[in-house]
Amino acid sequence: MKKILFILLTTIYATGSLADQPKQWQLGFQDAASQSMRDIVSFHNNLLLPVIIAISVFVLFLMIYTCIRFRASKNPVPSKTTHNVAVEVLWTLIPCLILIVMAVPSFQILYKQDTIPKVDLTIKAVGYQWYWGYEYPDENIIFESYMIKEEELKENQPRLLTVDNELVVPVNKVVKVLITANDVLHAWALPSFGVKRDAVPGRINETWFKAEKVGTYYGQCSELCGIQHAFMPITVRVVTDEEYAEWLSEAKMKFANEPITENEYKKLASK
Numbered sequence: 001m002k003k004i005l006f007i008l009l010t011t012i013y014a015t016g017s018l019a020d021q022p023k024q025w026q027l028g029f030q031d032a033a034s035q036s037m038r039d040i041v042s043f044h045n046n047l048l049l050p051v052i053i054a055i056s057v058f059v060l061f062l063m064i065y066t067c068i069r070f071r072a073s074k075n076p077v078p079s080k081t082t083h084n085v086a087v088e089v090l091w092t093l094i095p096c097l098i099l100i101v102m103a104v105p106s107f108q109i110l111y112k113q114d115t116i117p118k119v120d121l122t123i124k125a126v127g128y129q130w131y132w133g134y135e136y137p138d139e140n141i142i143f144e145s146y147m148i149k150e151e152e153l154k155e156n157q158p159r160l161l162t163v164d165n166e167l168v169v170p171v172n173k174v175v176k177v178l179i180t181a182n183d184v185l186h187a188w189a190l191p192s193f194g195v196k197r198d199a200v201p202g203r204i205n206e207t208w209f210k211a212e213k214v215g216t217y218y219g220q221c222s223e224l225c226g227i228q229h230a231f232m233p234i235t236v237r238v239v240t241d242e243e244y245a246e247w248l249s250e251a252k253m254k255f256a257n258e259p260i261t262e263n264e265y266k267k268l269a270s271k
């Protein structure tokens with residue numbers, strides 16, 4: 001009973017009580033941390049949901065009404081009517097209009113997501129069976145990001161979502177993500193940012209996000225990619241500019257793609 005009540009309450013208050021990772025008994029979206037996701041959530045809550053509810057209620061009403069009004073005991077002689085032009089025109093036209101009303105704002109959001117603003121930082125995400133590899137092409141950084149097993153988790157680290165090397169990005173900066181895969185199809189998805197793109201071998205897809213809140217955000221591979229598909233999470237840590245600069249000088253030593261000279265190393269270490 002408590003669970004049922006909880007589901008009912010979370011349905012009603014779904015958007016208010018969520019954070020940047022999935023919650024027990026969650027219904028609805030995770031909290032938005034970018035304008036893109038806010039657009040998606042408002043499209044869903046203000047347009048799609050009312051339309052869906054109205055249609056469901058209307059169809060249910062029609063079914064109940066027909067069952068009662070035209071039941072066999074009241075209608076011993078059934079009607080032989082087969083066509084009604086007015087009704088047929090209406091039930092074709094009205095759904096078309098509903099679809100057009102939904103399509104216009106939907107395309108607006110899609111085009112907005114497709115147009116990448118001036119980029120502050122580019123990262124590359126590569127899907128492998130079964131982990132993600134990340135590159136910061138402008139910073140000579142490359143590393144791999146593996147899921148932490150359940151028995152090795154520390155306190156407050158979510159199961160199946162925590163990785164050893166998180167992707168680190170600065171807050172309020174436009175981050176362009178180049179997405180590809182090395183073996184099979186994967187998909188790089190981060191619900192709080194409203195981002196989801198297929199990772200296709202031999203092809204580079206791109207998307208972008210601008211995270212507005214400092215914090216840790218979790219996503220998962222969203223294309224069925226094999227036996228360990230569920231165990232290649234995406235963890236993004238959004239930090240302040242200072243913290244990012246600090247992480248960057250550390251990462252340039254730890255995850256250097258091309259070997260760095262001793263001088264460069266000393267310079268980075270002294271920061």
Ligand SMILES: [Cu+2]
Pocket residue numbers: 127128185186187221222223224225229232
């Ligand atoms: Cu995958």
